[in-house]
Amino acid sequence: MTGVSVKTVAFTTTIPQEIIWAAGAVPVDLNNVFITGNSADYIRRAEALGIPRATCSWIKGIMGVVDDIRPDTVIAVTEGDCSNNHALMSQFRYHYPDMSILGFSYPQDKDPNMLQLQLKKLMDHLHVSPVEVDLFKKKLDELRHKLRDIDDLQTQHIGLSGKALQRLLISSTDFNQNLATYESELDQWISLLSRSALDLKTCRIGISGVPSILSDLSDLIETRFPARIVYFEVESDFAMMEPSQILVEQYLQFRYPYELFARIAAMNQQIKEKGLVAMVHYVQSFCHRQIEASIIQKLLDVPVLVLEGDAPGPVDMRTQIRIEQFMERITGATL
Ligand code: SF4
Numbered sequence: 001m002t003g004v005s006v007k008t009v010a011f012t013t014t015i016p017q018e019i020i021w022a023a024g025a026v027p028v029d030l031n032n033v034f035i036t037g038n039s040a041d042y043i044r045r046a047e048a049l050g051i052p053r054a055t056c057s058w059i060k061g062i063m064g065v066v067d068d069i070r071p072d073t074v075i076a077v078t079e080g081d082c083s084n085n086h087a088l089m090s091q092f093r094y095h096y097p098d099m100s101i102l103g104f105s106y107p108q109d110k111d112p113n114m115l116q117l118q119l120k121k122l123m124d125h126l127h128v129s130p131v132e133v134d135l136f137k138k139k140l141d142e143l144r145h146k147l148r149d150i151d152d153l154q155t156q157h158i159g160l161s162g163k164a165l166q167r168l169l170i171s172s173t174d175f176n177q178n179l180a181t182y183e184s185e186l187d188q189w190i191s192l193l194s195r196s197a198l199d200l201k202t203c204r205i206g207i208s209g210v211p212s213i214l215s216d217l218s219d220l221i222e223t224r225f226p227a228r229i230v231y232f233e234v235e236s237d238f239a240m241m242e243p244s245q246i247l248v249e250q251y252l253q254f255r256y257p258y259e260l261f262a263r264i265a266a267m268n269q270q271i272k273e274k275g276l277v278a279m280v281h282y283v284q285s286f287c288h289r290q291i292e293a294s295i296i297q298k299l300l301d302v303p304v305l306v307l308e309g310d311a312p313g314p315v316d317m318r319t320q321i322r323i324e325q326f327m328e329r330i331t332g333a334t335l
Pocket of ligand 1: 056057058059081082083084210284286287288289
């Protein structure tokens with residue numbers, strides 16, 4: 001490893017964290033800090049700093065977390081993620097002039113050469129070589145392999161609650177900032193799931209769309225109905241469980257930043273493989289990705305309930321009623 005001054009590298013959505021680990025820095029997924037911390041306070045901070053109230057809560061949360069933890073570097077994904085990130089970068093530059101702010105783009109045409117250039121830019125910024133990054137890719141691949149084992153075991157045994165599965169998948173975007181602790185948690189789950197009985201009866205549901213900000217969405221479905229959530233579309237994509245030889249291949253297999261129809265094909269594949277009977281598609285208020293929802297609803301091979309959330313917290317009464325009506329129809333159970 002060459003001389004590195006960076007200590008904490010935060011980011012606005014999933015990026016090649018292998019490069020950050022190889023640089024001897026700690027990756028921090030700002031979304032994870034927001035949703036597991038004092039979310040309401042982060043939103044208040046962001047609004048006080050000038051983010052308009054009618055902005056996606058995830059964006060406000062990211063701003064609030066950056067204000068709180070003041071990372072050494074922030075990487076904002078400017079293509080392939082969120083159109084708000086350009087404006088967010090201006091806010092970062094204005095409020096934190098000493099912070100290192102870097103853009104990262106996923107090329108919309110999936111051009112491997114363009115993506116390779118982005119990877120190189122990030123490596124140069126963090127003063128790390130491709131050889132050093134490759135070593136960390138191999139280490140992180142071991143963890144991703146274990147996540148795949150858990151995903152397979154969950155499909156057969158359904159031993160994890162939806163909430164636990166979602167947390168495990170989504171925290172792989174920065175491996176909870178500690179590879180050893182995260183791996184030991186994976187080992188515990190693998191051991192536990194391997195010993196639990198096969199479950200072929202429970203009604204299997206998937207959740208697609210950007211990670212839900214609603215704290216009790218999975219619990220609501222699983223505790224009121226004979227159903228379990230065994231698939232989280234975007235969170236599974238973030239976990240990058242498909243094997244790959246090199247970094248550029250891994251980040252081309254990543255579907256979230258690219259076009260919608262590959263995501264839909266992957267969802268239909270998972271519907272088949274996991275035996276899903278319905279999908280709940282989550283959309284965030286003030287998010288441009290809402291425009292995709294009607295296409296997803298039309299093209300998935302199972303019934304789809306589209307739900308919208310705004311602020312972090314429990315499901316509101318109106319949404320609860322919609323979930324109940326949908327789940328009664330899907331499971332045949334009545335409350
Ligand atoms: S939910 Fe939509 S608007 Fe909000 S950060 Fe994500 S992509 Fe951007």
